[in-house]
Amino acid sequence: MDNEPTLWRFALGLWRDKNVERVCLRLQDDYGVPVATLLVALWLARGGRRPDAALGRRLSGHTERFEERYLRPLRAVRRRAAEDGAAELKRQIQEAELEGERLLLEQLAGLARTQPGEGTETALGWLLLVVPEVAQCEGLQALLEELAALSESRAASG
Numbered sequence: 001m002d003n004e005p006t007l008w009r010f011a012l013g014l015w016r017d018k019n020v021e022r023v024c025l026r027l028q029d030d031y032g033v034p035v036a037t038l039l040v041a042l043w044l045a046r047g048g049r050r051p052d053a054a055l056g057r058r059l060s061g062h063t064e065r066f067e068e069r070y071l072r073p074l075r076a077v078r079r080r081a082a083e084d085g086a087a088e089l090k091r092q093i094q095e096a097e098l099e100g101e102r103l104l105l106e107q108l109a110g111l112a113r114t115q116p117g118e119g120t121e122t123a124l125g126w127l128l129l130v131v132p133e134v135a136q137c138e139g140l141q142a143l144l145e146e147l148a149a150l151s152e153s154r155a156a157s158g
Contacts (some may be wrong), residue, residue: 007109008102010046011039017154023147031140033131034071036101037063040108041126042151049112049126056129059108066104074100124148 005013014020027033040059044051074097081090127144 007040007043007105007112010043011105014039014042014151014154017150020147020150020154023143023150027131027140027143027147031133031137031143033133033140034063034067036067036104036108037130038127038147039105040112041130042123042147043109044112045123045126045148046151046155051125051129053129055112055114056126058111060130062107062111063104066100066107070100071097071104122148123151 015024024035024038027038028035037060040063041056074093078090078093078097081087081093124145127148131140131144133140
């Protein structure tokens, strides 16, 4: 993973694809899947890291705690400010939310560095590992498959 972009740079590059953004936000809003969990899974797959259940649980657990304590409250206040027409407040909260997401991804990258091994792994393998609820929901699996395909097509083209 030494020659790869940082997780944050990878996430920013991937987020430029409006289809990736759309699928990630649907997974977040419709199924409660944190975007950071999706991004770190795609980053690990891109780096050829073999899926590891224990690491997947640590990444998911850390993300869930961080989201619950910091990001969801910020997101709720940002949405409330938008509904109330408080554009400047919304913008400032959005900046804080983005900085929180950057810090979370930095922490996840640190946890992920413990995963050894190179190989050729698919994005879907990691996504299914970090989103275990997929077994109970066909719609969730379809979105994860779409996200994996988008990520892999971006990797192939650039």
